[in-house]
Amino acid sequence: MHYGFPMNKPTATPRYQLRGRIWIEGPEGTFVGYGRVILLERIREHGSITAAAKSMDMSYRHAWKLVDSMNRQSRTPVVSKSTGGRGGGGTQLTPAGEQVIAAFWAAYEDFQGYLDAQSNKLDL
Amino acid sequence: MHYGFPMNKPTATPRYQLRGRIWIEGPEGTFVGYGRVILLERIREHGSITAAAKSMDMSYRHAWKLVDSMNRQSRTPVVSKSTGGRGGGGTQLTPAGEQVIAAFWAAYEDFQGYLDAQSNKLDL
């Protein structure tokens, strides 16, 4: 090492790390968080609450409650549901739903960067 | 209103708000978060885990577990405990404990500012 410059700290694995969670709060409490946004994506992928819930090991009842909560708090519903008919019905993501997903991921990604940056400022 | 300039949005109470929590992660999981740092401050104030727990409506058992978890994960203990003797003993905050409190609040305050700023960027 030249000139005797100070070495970087050997922070192989830092002992402490800043962690956190964020969510978007609505009129009734949580509007959308990590789990709910995943659920929306699964609904988009599978076309029904039933299949979406099953794909992520969540009970239908719970999934339905989450979707209902989001729909009630959104200016315009995040999904449109139809019952009966071919295939028994199903649930489709609305443009508003897509927008919610995008907004959450944008905030989420930014937040991850924030956590990384702040972790390094921890003096412990 | 002059010149027909566009008005500010009437965001009396914004429909959506970004919320979140942060904590400092250690070798065994959570090292310190909001509740734990309050507990440390109460210990500093009251001089015992018993009184600190009581002051914040927490069971002694739970408080003890939290303190134990922090002590185990800290390079040097955040509190020093003594049993028996005048008054039955007690628990005092160490300089390391003070440092942990300061580090958490610093991160916490910064995070509150971050949430405020990001809330305004939510386009929903």
Next chain:
DNA sequence: AACCGTAATGCATGAGGGAATATAACGCAA
């Protein structure tokens, strides 16, 4: 008209975590 798979909803069950309770160990003071 009968069938099918989904949404919608109520009720009972189960798991996890904190609270409440009960003891024991400790060490200074009286």
Next chain:
DNA sequence: TTGCGTTATATTCCCTCATGCATTACGGTT
């Protein structure tokens, strides 16, 4: 030596929340 209040720890209770199960409504298909 006895008393006291705290730390330390196990056991039991309780509350919350998600799951599981049952049932009904729905509306295209056949």
